[in-house]
Structures are given as C-alpha cells and as structure tokens.
Amino acid sequence: MAVADFKIKSSSVLGTVLFKQEGKDVTVQAFFTELPPGKHGFHIHKGGDLRGEGCKGACEHFQYGPPSDHGDSPENGEPRHTGDLGNISLGPDGSPFEKTYRLKNLPIEQLYGRSVIVHADEDDLGHGSHDDSKTTGHSGKRIACAIIGRIACEGQQGGDMGLYADNPRGRKPCVPGTGYGTRKKALKTIKLLKGKPIGLKKQIATTMYYRAKHHARQTKNMRNAMKVYRKYLKTLKKY
Numbered sequence: 001m002a003v004a005d006f007k008i009k010s011s012s013v014l015g016t017v018l019f020k021q022e023g024k025d026v027t028v029q030a031f032f033t034e035l036p037p038g039k040h041g042f043h044i045h046k047g048g049d050l051r052g053e054g055c056k057g058a059c060e061h062f063q064y065g066p067p068s069d070h071g072d073s074p075e076n077g078e079p080r081h082t083g084d085l086g087n088i089s090l091g092p093d094g095s096p097f098e099k100t101y102r103l104k105n106l107p108i109e110q111l112y113g114r115s116v117i118v119h120a121d122e123d124d125l126g127h128g129s130h131d132d133s134k135t136t137g138h139s140g141k142r143i144a145c146a147i148i149g150r151i152a153c154e155g156q157q158g159g160d161m162g163l164y165a166d167n168p169r170g171r172k173p174c175v176p177g178t179g180y181g182t183r184k185k186a187l188k189t190i191k192l193l194k195g196k197p198i199g200l201k202k203q204i205a206t207t208m209y210y211r212a213k214h215h216a217r218q219t220k221n222m223r224n225a226m227k228v229y230r231k232y233l234k235t236l237k238k239y
Contacts, residue, residue, distance in 0.1 A: 001018070001019065001020055001021075001108075001150070001151035002018070002019040002020075002108060002111055002112060002148050002149060002150055002151060003016065003017065003018050003019070003148070003149060003151050004016070004017040004019075004115070004116040004146040004147065004148045004149070005017075005146055006032070006116075006118070006144050006146050012034050012035065012036050013032070013034060013035060013036070013118055013143065013144035014032065014033050014034035014199060014202070014203065015030065015031055015032030015033060015034070015035075015096075015097070016030075016031050017029065017030045017031075017116050017146070017148075019108055019111055019148065020108070021107070021108040022102075024104070024105050024106075025102050025103060025104050025105065025106065026102070026103045026106045026107075026108050026111065027100055027101070027102055027103075028085070028100065028101040028102075028103060029099075029100050030042070030085070030088065030097065030098070030099050030100075030101070031096060031097070031098050032088060032090070032096060032097040032098075033096045033202060033203055033206045033207075034090075034202070035088065035089060035090050035097065035118070036120075036143070038089060038121075038122065039087040039088070039089045039122040039123070040087060040088055040089065040118050040119050040120065040121070040122065040123075040139070040143075041086075041087060041118075041119035041121065041122065041123030041136075041137050041139025041140070042085045042086060042087060042088045042116075042117075042118055042119070042123070043061050043062075043081075043083045043084060043085055043116070043117055043119070043123075043139075044061070044062040044082070044083030044085065044111065044114055044115070044116055044117075044148075045058035045059055045060065045061060045062055045083060045114060045115045045116070045117050045145075046058070046059040046060055046061065046062045046063075046083075046114060047059035047114065047115060048113040048114050048115050048147045048148070050115065050145050050147065054141055054142045055115065055117060055142045055145035058114075058115040058117060058142070058145060060135070060136075061081040061082075061083040061084060061135075061136070062081065062082050062083030062111075062114055063081045063082050063083065064082040064106055064110055065082070068080060068081055069126055069134040069135075070084060070125075070126040070133065070134050070135055070136060070137050071084050071125060071126045072084065072086055072125045072126070073085050073086030073101060074101050074102055074103060074104070075101070075102075076125075078126075080126075082103060082106065083114075084123075084125075084137075085101055086123060086125065087122055087123050087125075088118065095210070096206060096210065111148050112148060112149070112150055113147065113148065113149075114147075114148050115145055115146060115147050115148065116145070116146050116148060117142045117144070117145050117146075118142075118143055118144040118145075119139035119140050119141065119142055119143065120139070120140035120141040120142075120143045121138070121139050121140030121141075122139070123137035123138075123139045124137050124138050124139075125137055175189075175192050175193060175196065175200070175204060176192075177189070177192055178192055178193075178204060178208065179208075180208040180209075180211045180212045180222075180225050180229070181212075181221060181222065181225060182221040182224065182225055183221065183224035183225055183227075183228055185225060186208065186212070186224075186225040186228035186229055186232075187228060189204070189205075189208060190205070190228070190232050193205070198236065201236060202233070202236055205229050205232055205233050205236065206229075206233060208225070208229050209226060209229035209230060209233060212225040212226040212229065213226050
C-alpha cells in the first residue's frame with residue numbers, strides 16, 4: 001500500500017490518493033474534497049523532490065516501459081505515460097472528486113518516492129496544438145504536490161477505509177466518536193468538531209455527508225443525517 005496526501009490549503013487543494021497492488025496491476029483511488037474551480041491536469045511524476053518553486057524537482061511524467069507521448073487516463077486505451085491520469089474537478093454542486101484508476105502490469109515498488117501533482121489548468125490529453133501537448137498536456141503550473149509514501153504502520157488501512165473513514169486521510173479517526181447513521185450521531189459529530197481545524201471539519205463533514213447520501217434511499221435515519229451535514233457544510237463555506 002502507498003499514499004499521497006494533499007494538504008495544500010494555500011491553493012485550495014485537499015485530498016488523498018491511495019495506491020494498492022492487485023495482482024499484476026496497481027489501483028489508484030483518488031478522493032479530493034477541495035479543488036479550485038474548473039478542470040485540472042492530474043499526473044504521477046517521475047521525481048519525489050518537491051524543493052524549488054513549482055515542485056520542479058518532481059521532473060517529468062512517470063513512464064514505466066518504452067517511451068510514449070502524453071495522453072489520456074488509463075481507461076481511454078490510447079498511448080500515454082503511465083502517470084497520465086487525465087483531469088480532476090469537483091462536481092457542479094461542489095461534491096468531492098472520486099475515481100479509481102488501474103495501472104496495468106506495474107509493480108507498486110515503482111511508485112514509492114515519486115509524486116502526484118495537481119496542475120492549474122485543464123489537461124488537453126495530448127490533442128492540443130501547443131508545443132507541450134505531447135509532453136505535459138499543456139496543464140500549466142504545478143499548484144499542489146505530494147510524495148507517494150509506503151503505508152506500513154498499524155491502523156493505516158487502505159481500500160474503502162482510506163476514502164471513507166471518519167478521518168478520510170486513511171488513519172485511525174483523530175476525532176473518536178464521529179458518525180453518520182442517524183440525526184443524533186450527526187449532531188454529536190458536529191459537536192465533537194467544535195474547535196478543530198477548519199480543514200478537518202470540512203473533510204470529515206463532507207465524507208460523512210456522502211456516506212449518509214449513499215445509504216439515503218434505504219433508511220430515513222440516513223436522510224436525516226445527510227440533512228444535518230448539508231446544513232453544517234453550508235455554514236463552513238464562509239471559511
């Protein structure tokens with residue numbers, strides 16, 4: 001297991017990317033709760049040196065195997081760099097970005113110490129007329145960078161826990177007692193979040209909201225919890 005954790009508040013980027021070996025392939029689970037408006041190029045880069053302006057030490061896009069031009073995300077099937085993951089953006093209603101990619105025939109050890117980068121502009125997927133379309137997708141500046149690190153400690157689970165646990169960063173909940181199954185649990189969670197950092201409040205409340213929404217058709221309790229979190233998240237928008 002490996003993880004790249006984004007906590008770049010200055011550029012309004014907040015999210016987690018988890019990597020897991022599944023047979024000969026690596027699955028990549030991306031989950032972002034905060035991004036600037038619009039689409040943003042999203043790539044795995046060769047280096048893991050984030051020093052210097054714009055994370056220049058991260059080098060070019062990661063490629064495992066013979067050289068290739070820049071392209072779309074893995075499911076497209078066209079020639080591409082191994083690290084090309086297309087574009088990411090929040091939903092029209094501000095809902096988180098969530099997507100799972102599959103990088104075929106790749107040992108996860110090849111990713112340790114490399115980096116994941118969010119760019120300022122939309123990736124043209126190699127189809128543009130700019131000089132750098134075939135190398136970078138003309139994605140613009142690197143606005144948020146995170147190193148891919150090995151998950152080895154007890155309690156740092158991957159899979160769904162990494163995306164949907166009370167603390168979505170994939171560790172044991174740092175606010176014990178948080179929950180989403182009923183209105184009462186939602187109200188208790190909001191009370192427990194009092195005095196916590198605004199980023200943590202948004203992350204936990206957003207995750208709980210979408211967990212409740214996922215089950216909302218099944219129970220009235222879930223729908224009530226979802227309403228509590230929706231109202232709470234509106235109060236956090238001013239921050």
